[in-house]
Amino acid sequence: MLKAPRAAVVFAFVCFVAAASALATDTVVNTSASLRNAFNAAQPGDRILMAPGTYTDTMYVDGTTGGTPDKPIIICAQDPLNPPVFNLGPGKMFMTDHVSNFVIDGLVLKTADAINGIQIAWGQNVVLKNFKQIDTGTAVGNSAIKFSVCTNFLMYNMEAVRWGDSGVDMVACAKGLMMNNHMTNSNINSNNGFQAKGGSFNIGEYNNVLKDCGNRVLNMGQSTGAPYFYQGNYGWECYDSVAMGNKLIGCTYPLSYSNANNIRFDYNTVVGPKNALLRILSESTAATNPSSNGSYSHNLVQYGSLYEYVNMGSNTNPGSFTFDGNYWYRTTNPAGSIPPLVGTQINNVGGTNPQLDANYDPQYDPAKAYGADAPGKNAAWLTQVNKFQWSWDVAQSYLPQAQPGATADGSGVTFDASASGLGASSYGSNTLFSYGWDMNNDGVADVLGTSPMISMSYADLASRFGITQGTYNIGLIVSV
Numbered sequence: 203m204l205k206a207p208r209a210a211v212v213f214a215f216v217c218f219v220a221a222a223s224a225l226a227t228d229t230v231v232n233t234s235a236s237l238r239n240a241f242n243a244a245q246p247g248d249r250i251l252m253a254p255g256t257y258t259d260t261m262y263v264d265g266t267t268g269g270t271p272d273k274p275i276i277i278c279a280q281d282p283l284n285p286p287v288f289n290l291g292p293g294k295m296f297m298t299d300h301v302s303n304f305v306i307d308g309l310v311l312k313t314a315d316a317i318n319g320i321q322i323a324w325g326q327n328v329v330l331k332n333f334k335q336i337d338t339g340t341a342v343g344n345s346a347i348k349f350s351v352c353t354n355f356l357m358y359n360m361e362a363v364r365w366g367d368s369g370v371d372m373v374a375c376a377k378g379l380m381m382n383n384h385m386t387n388s389n390i391n392s393n394n395g396f397q398a399k400g401g402s403f404n405i406g407e408y409n410n411v412l413k414d415c416g417n418r419v420l421n422m423g424q425s426t427g428a429p430y431f432y433q434g435n436y437g438w439e440c441y442d443s444v445a446m447g448n449k450l451i452g453c454t455y456p457l458s459y460s461n462a463n464n465i466r467f468d469y470n471t472v473v474g475p476k477n478a479l480l481r482i483l484s485e486s487t488a489a490t491n492p493s494s495n496g497s498y499s500h501n502l503v504q505y506g507s508l509y510e511y512v513n514m515g516s517n518t519n520p521g522s523f524t525f526d527g528n529y530w531y532r533t534t535n536p537a538g539s540i541p542p543l544v545g546t547q548i549n550n551v552g553g554t555n556p557q558l559d560a561n562y563d564p565q566y567d568p569a570k571a572y573g574a575d576a577p578g579k580n581a582a583w584l585t586q587v588n589k590f591q592w593s594w595d596v597a598q599s600y601l602p603q604a605q606p607g608a609t610a611d612g613s614g615v616t617f618d619a620s621a622s623g624l625g626a627s628s629y630g631s632n633t634l635f636s637y638g639w640d641m642n643n644d645g646v647a648d649v650l651g652t653s654p655m656i657s658m659s660y661a662d663l664a665s666r667f668g669i670t671q672g673t674y675n676i677g678l679i680v681s682v
Contacts, residue, residue, distance in 0.1 A: 615657070
């Protein structure tokens, strides 16, 4: 379905002085082998531009390469509108091992019956963005994306379709953020949407849509062998983590705590769970502290017939859970919408159809204060971002309010609307269709175009807009 463009305005603070050029190198590759060679040879700040086409070989890079925290190596599509496609068959994958400080942007992976679609092992300061991962098969253990022993990592604006085990599997990970991703799975026998285990902590899951994601949509914990708690074993499979602003649509269990502690599940929208509203379990033989201290607050939950409200195992601490200020609607019995749960239950409301639209946003006014798009969500989220500060700071540079930049030379100025710098048509999670530069900041576009970059001479700036040497607030009106 085509959507009408939406207008947005951002601003560039432009100082017309000479700009130093970067020393980084751009390398174009068109095969898996040339990509591997370029990655191994890359220096901090280099970009590797993948030409359009199909890549059929396993991509494996070990710890002989890597950027620096302020100058990551970037692998991205040469043409974001015609991205490269990894078409990998059984037993193949895209994997990095002991590689840090890199960004992978704008690729498509078709990995039928692969071990995992893409696996990042022992990495720090890693970004995956604008990916599309298609079909890792239905075998148990096949995950679309796997992070193993990673610290400071971001998965942003990615799409995954059909997997066997987990959409995203995080083992012994810390300070990671899953943000603005869309996960859809037609394999009803898959295990999880997002899973964090093996002593994972400080994990954030924000503003994602997870649809038909199998047994457990958000699986906080489960069972990991004792040798694999590389971040340390403090008695929990997952702890000190938060899920907020997510839409969980169609599933067996939307949320599972398994040997997990201090997990916040706040301001989410849940639609259509089949068996129970949540699980509180103890499944680990290596991290045996009971699941405790769960926060379940300001969520909007629409459900029908269930086998039980809470699926609960032994060696758990359900009395330590708090259910505060949630909106409940049971389609099969509206009068009985507010469920009998465990622990502390306060300020829970509901019983009236929230009138969810096609995007699962409530149209019934009292319900709008709850769920993934509630007005209070953003303020609540900002109290949690210190858990994964590096990942959150990087994500901010990809949001539409990121400032476009400008560079100047001896003849004029070039304005650049590409906030990320990684794709000319990419601006945060949106695709830009038109650009209008408001040079005198009166709300009217003075220069129109379809390119994210324009160049203007000093003479033209002075004669048309009275702009001479100095710092100016230049408006950018874009259609997204």
